[in-house]
Amino acid sequence: MIDLNNPLTRGTVTVLEGRAATSTAEVALSRKAMDRTGARLGGTITTEDGRGFTVVGLVEEPGALESTTVVALPGTFPNADQTWLVTTPLDWAKVKELNKLGIVAMSRAVLRDPPSAADRYPQLEGTNELRAEILVLIAGLAVLEMALLAGSALAVGARRRKRDLALVAAVGGAPSHVRRIVLADGVVLGALSALGRRSARLTLAAVLSRPLIESAIEERYGAQRFYPTALAALALLAVVTGLLAALVPAWISSRQDVVTALAGRRGITRSRRRWLVLGLTLVATGVAIGAFTAIRMEIAGILIALIVTEVGLVLCTPALLGLLARAGRWLPVALRIALRDASRNRTAAAPAISAVMTAVIGAVAVSVMLTSQAEQETRKLAGTMGDVTVHRLNDLGKASPTSIPPSVATAIRNTMPAAEVHEIKLLSCNGGSCFAHVRPPADRECPYSRDVINREPTKAEQQAALQDRRCDGVGRSHSYFGTISSPNGFLVVATPDAATTLFDLPHQDIAPTQAALREGKVVVNDPNKVSNGQLLIATGAQATTTPAPAHAVPPSSAPLAMMTEETARTLGFGVAAFTVFATTTRMPTQAEQDALTAALGGGQYEVNVARPTESEVQRSLSILSLVAGVITLAAAALATGLAAADGRRDLTTLAAVGATPGLRKLLSLSQAGVIAGIGGLLGTAAGIGSALALLAALNVGYADRWPQPALNPFTVPWQNILIPLLVIPGVAMLGAALFTRSRLPIERRE
Amino acid sequence: MTVLELRDVHRVHGSGETAVNALDGVSLMVEPGELVAVMGPSGSGKSTLLNLAGGLDSPTSGQVLVDGTSLQSLSRKQLAAWRRKRIGYVFQDLNLIASLTAAENVALPLDLDGVRKSRRQAEHALSEVDLDGYADRFPDEMSGGQQQRVAIARALIGERRLVLADEPTGALDSRTGETVLRLLRSKVDAGAAAVLVTHDARHAAWADRVVFLRDGVVVDVSQRDQPEELLSTP
Numbered sequence: 001m002i003d004l005n006n007p008l009t010r011g012t013v014t015v016l017e018g019r020a021a022t023s024t025a026e027v028a029l030s031r032k033a034m035d036r037t038g039a040r041l042g043g044t045i046t047t048e049d050g051r052g053f054t055v056v057g058l059v060e061e062p063g064a065l066e067s068t069t070v071v072a073l074p075g076t077f078p079n080a081d082q083t084w085l086v087t088t089p090l091d092w093a094k095v096k097e098l099n100k101l102g103i104v105a106m107s108r109a110v111l112r113d114p115p116s117a118a119d120r121y122p123q124l125e126g127t128n129e130l131r132a133e134i135l136v137l138i139a140g141l142a143v144l145e146m147a148l149l150a151g152s153a154l155a156v157g158a159r160r161r162k163r164d165l166a167l168v169a170a171v172g173g174a175p176s177h178v179r180r181i182v183l184a185d186g187v188v189l190g191a192l193s194a195l196g197r198r199s200a201r202l203t204l205a206a207v208l209s210r211p212l213i214e215s216a217i218e219e220r221y222g223a224q225r226f227y228p229t230a231l232a233a234l235a236l237l238a239v240v241t242g243l244l245a246a247l248v249p250a251w252i253s254s255r256q257d258v259v260t261a262l263a264g265r266r267g268i269t270r271s272r273r274r275w276l277v278l279g280l281t282l283v284a285t286g287v288a289i290g291a292f293t294a295i296r297m298e299i300a301g302i303l304i305a306l307i308v309t310e311v312g313l314v315l316c317t318p319a320l321l322g323l324l325a326r327a328g329r330w331l332p333v334a335l336r337i338a339l340r341d342a343s344r345n346r347t348a349a350a351p352a353i354s355a356v357m358t359a360v361i362g363a364v365a366v367s368v369m370l371t372s373q374a375e376q377e378t379r380k381l382a383g384t385m386g387d388v389t390v391h392r393l394n395d396l397g398k399a400s401p402t403s404i405p406p407s408v409a410t411a412i413r414n415t416m417p418a419a420e421v422h423e424i425k426l427l428s429c430n431g432g433s434c435f436a437h438v439r440p441p442a443d444r445e446c447p448y449s450r451d452v453i454n455r456e457p458t459k460a461e462q463q464a465a466l467q468d469r470r471c472d473g474v475g476r477s478h479s480y481f482g483t484i485s486s487p488n489g490f491l492v493v494a495t496p497d498a499a500t501t502l503f504d505l506p507h508q509d510i511a512p513t514q515a516a517l518r519e520g521k522v523v524v525n526d527p528n529k530v531s532n533g534q535l536l537i538a539t540g541a542q543a544t545t546t547p548a549p550a551h552a553v554p555p556s557s558a559p560l561a562m563m564t565e566e567t568a569r570t571l572g573f574g575v576a577a578f579t580v581f582a583t584t585t586r587m588p589t590q591a592e593q594d595a596l597t598a599a600l601g602g603g604q605y606e607v608n609v610a611r612p613t614e615s616e617v618q619r620s621l622s623i624l625s626l627v628a629g630v631i632t633l634a635a636a637a638l639a640t641g642l643a644a645a646d647g648r649r650d651l652t653t654l655a656a657v658g659a660t661p662g663l664r665k666l667l668s669l670s671q672a673g674v675i676a677g678i679g680g681l682l683g684t685a686a687g688i689g690s691a692l693a694l695l696a697a698l699n700v701g702y703a704d705r706w707p708q709p710a711l712n713p714f715t716v717p718w719q720n721i722l723i724p725l726l727v728i729p730g731v732a733m734l735g736a737a738l739f740t741r742s743r744l745p746i747e748r749r750e
Numbered sequence: 751m752t753v754l755e756l757r758d759v760h761r762v763h764g765s766g767e768t769a770v771n772a773l774d775g776v777s778l779m780v781e782p783g784e785l786v787a788v789m790g791p792s793g794s795g796k797s798t799l800l801n802l803a804g805g806l807d808s809p810t811s812g813q814v815l816v817d818g819t820s821l822q823s824l825s826r827k828q829l830a831a832w833r834r835k836r837i838g839y840v841f842q843d844l845n846l847i848a849s850l851t852a853a854e855n856v857a858l859p860l861d862l863d864g865v866r867k868s869r870r871q872a873e874h875a876l877s878e879v880d881l882d883g884y885a886d887r888f889p890d891e892m893s894g895g896q897q898q899r900v901a902i903a904r905a906l907i908g909e910r911r912l913v914l915a916d917e918p919t920g921a922l923d924s925r926t927g928e929t930v931l932r933l934l935r936s937k938v939d940a941g942a943a944a945v946l947v948t949h950d951a952r953h954a955a956w957a958d959r960v961v962f963l964r965d966g967v968v969v970d971v972s973q974r975d976q977p978e979e980l981l982s983t984p
Contacts, residue, residue, distance in 0.1 A: 656804065658832070
């Protein structure tokens with residue numbers, strides 16, 4: 001709620017069409033809110049409590065372009081959280097004073113002129129410094145990537161000019177002269193790319209990219225500024241990168257055999273053993289640093305490890321190419337030639353492969369990490385993704401003796417792709433819902449759990465708990481029915497037919513479990529909590545126990561127990577309404593969720609759908625795949641260019657011995673495939689390996705904590721990984737074939 | 751049956767004022783067991799003749815027939831197949847594919863044709879040119895003479911009956927060059943037909959017939975032992 005007519009609010013929300021609300025019966029909507037409600041300017045929307053509002057404006061939040069926003073005047077909805085916009089400038093001292101009162105303040109004056117690091121809160125010390133280190137390391141990785149690609153391009157150039165460089169040597173040029181010529185190529189390439197990039201960036205930023213970037217980050221630019229010093233630094237970085245990229249081609253060109261080069265022969269390329277040894281040493285060092293720093297959760301160290309490992313792999317690539325080329329004899333002609341050509345031209349092929357590998361390692365490792373973390377979140381869930389729960393708002397926090405009306409279940413069945421619908425109730429104690437759970441028998445209970453000590457464990461107790469097998473997994477939090485998070489498990493009251501779904505029972509366990517529930521037993525999915533056919537129901541803050549007859553079923557995703565309403569009453573408990581729970585045949589859409597909310601009406605119910613928080617993850621993965629794809633395509637294009645520079649004579653020979661015109665395309669396709677395929681394969685293997693090492697190290701790090709967080713599962717997102725592994729090399733190969741003429745050349749010797 | 755026949759072949763490179771008559775009404779027949787040398791100064795049309803004979807280039811007019819089949823009637827794919835099965839090339843500049851071993855270079859036409867056990871045939875062909883034990887060597891690991899012998903083995907592998915050699919001894923010393931020509935001669939004596947483009951009268955002396963080209967026209971044809979006389983003709 002904000003009064004957009006007040007000049008003080010200028011810039012917070014922009015009115016795109018219509019006007020801002022001037023009465024409490026009017027609202028302005030964001031485009032997404034209009035799409036979701038179907039309302040347009042002049043139309044009306046109805047809130048859950050049945051109030052109608054006229055839509056008078058289309059608005060946009062500059063800081064959240066994709067938000068579903070409804071802007072109303074202050075006071076339209078009572079009991080809402082309040083924020084004040086103040087004209088008084090707030091300096092750092094005033095912000096700290098407000099903080100002492102529990103008020104969060106965002107001060108323009110402090111943002112513009114931040115306090116010194118020493119004057120900030122001690123908890124935040126070092127945060128910016130760490131970020132700066134990480135940025136430097138990421139920039140280092142980017143320079144490595146650019147140097148590899150540019151190095152490949154320069155190697156192609158040096159190969160094309162092999163004879164010219166040999167002529168320079170033949171007329172008296174020293175190796176240093178040749179080196180300088182190739183290094184000058186690097187400087188020119190860097191300078192041109194800096195100039196091109198700068199002008200392209202200015203044009204793109206001014207004309208094209210702004211709407212694209214704004215759309216991607218879902219925020220409007222505050223302003224567009226150009227920093228000459230930063231641009232000059234970037235230009236210098238481009239020149240230095242070009243120079244670095246030219247080092248290896250320059251060194252190799254200066255050492256080439258002049259007679260061989262003048263005669264047009266290609267010479268033999270051999271890998272130097274010392275580079276392989278150095279590469280393997282760096283890989284081993286990088287892995288060791290990575291494992292060490294991952295256990296200590298030092299992000300900068302992990303990035304350093306990544307850079308060291310990647311440089312090591314880059315140095316190993318030529319030797320690996322040589323090794324792979326030996327396997328060429330079993331391959332078809334085109335692939336054999338492509339593989340051996342890549343091996344012969346390692347100066348250009350190895351950096352191109354390394355560039356692909358480097359990009360793919362990053363993309364794959366991050367995608368594995370993100371997917372594993374998403375999977376870890378999913379595993380905390382008691383049910384499965386897509387489950388629907390409907391709570392009556394009044395039921396949470398106080399006991400409501402009446403059931404949720406059957407119309408709720410009917411609304412769920414009518415609006416959602418529901419498979420099963422069950423009403424779930426809770427035990428009630430002392431006039432409120434008691435979030436009961438099951439305690440293990442005393443001899444099996446962790447002596448440091450909250451149930452036993454009724455407080456947070458001390459450090460010494462945590463260390464002792466780590467050594468005690470009874471404490472394994474104790475205190476690990478799980479999420480139940482969309483609203484409740486419990487570290488102790490959860491006990492619900494439901495009809496026996498709900499057991500199949502709640503415990504995800506195998507077929508053979510369904511009948512005995514339902515029979516046990518009808519017999520008045522409490523079913524629990526942890527046999528360890530049952531002793532002599534009994535379990536202990538814990539209720540209240542002191543976890544007071546009540547024994548009950550028990551039936552154990554196999555463990556499922558989260559610790560859970562259930563009983564029937566009759567059993568609860570027999571044991572002396574009251575029963576309170578809690579939620580209507582539905583499993584679904586597929587993930588419900590947002591529109592279906594909105595339809596259910598609308599069908600329930602009146603603002604009495606809260607609808608929850610268990611959705612993966614994957615949208616951000618998925619977007620990150622897509623961007624990573626895109627970057628890896630662009631680099632792979634660039635590297636493959638360079639490799640094909642190299643092959644074209646070097647292979648004209650081979651094509652003539654192939655024509656003479658009767659190769660079909662399509663073989664030229666096949667050869668280009670294979671050359672691109674070798675670079676993109678080997679790079680993708682090595683990158684995928686190294687990326688999965690890095691992520692595995694990192695996840696394992698993180699899990700080892702968890703071993704020192706108690707309560708122990710759920711271990712990171714090792715989940716490989718094969719769909720995402722198939723992109724760098726198969727799709728991008730496939731596109732590179734098709735592109736190479738598409739841009740290669742099929743006609744084989746004829747050399748004229750007149 | 752005549753292996754190679756050129757009937758009034760014309761080949762014009764370029765057009766308008768820059769047009770060059772590389773071949774101007776050339777007719778030539780090469781029979782099985784015959785080695786024909788083609789001589790002439792640079793730019794006389796020797797390599798154009800060879801490219802036309804091999805189906806690598808098409809005449810502007812006239813006809814090129816190999817084993818009685820007009821090459822112009824064949825598609826690009828059919829021409830490629832024709833070269834794989836019937837025509838062998840030997841170039842001056844040792845055109846072996848550097849990334850293939852000697853055996854793989856020799857077996858290349860068979861591999862491209864999908865022939866199985868091509869390796870065994872290649873090893874046999876290498877043995878015929880005295881290169882036993884060189885099968886797994888790469889061109890860079892062999893001398894110029896050895897490379898040219900590999901090229902000849904490749905030109906003759908399978909059932910090819912026509913060898914087109916474009917100055918095959920140009921990059922070799924005289925002794926090695928003579929070895930290569932002796933090899934070519936022996937293959938022709940065994941039933942193949944060959945066209946040898948050369949500048950060297952001594953090499954042309956290995957031929958049964960010498961065709962002398964100048965400005966794209968056949969100016970004379972001599973039988974064996976006459977090329978030196980031809981060279982002295984103004």
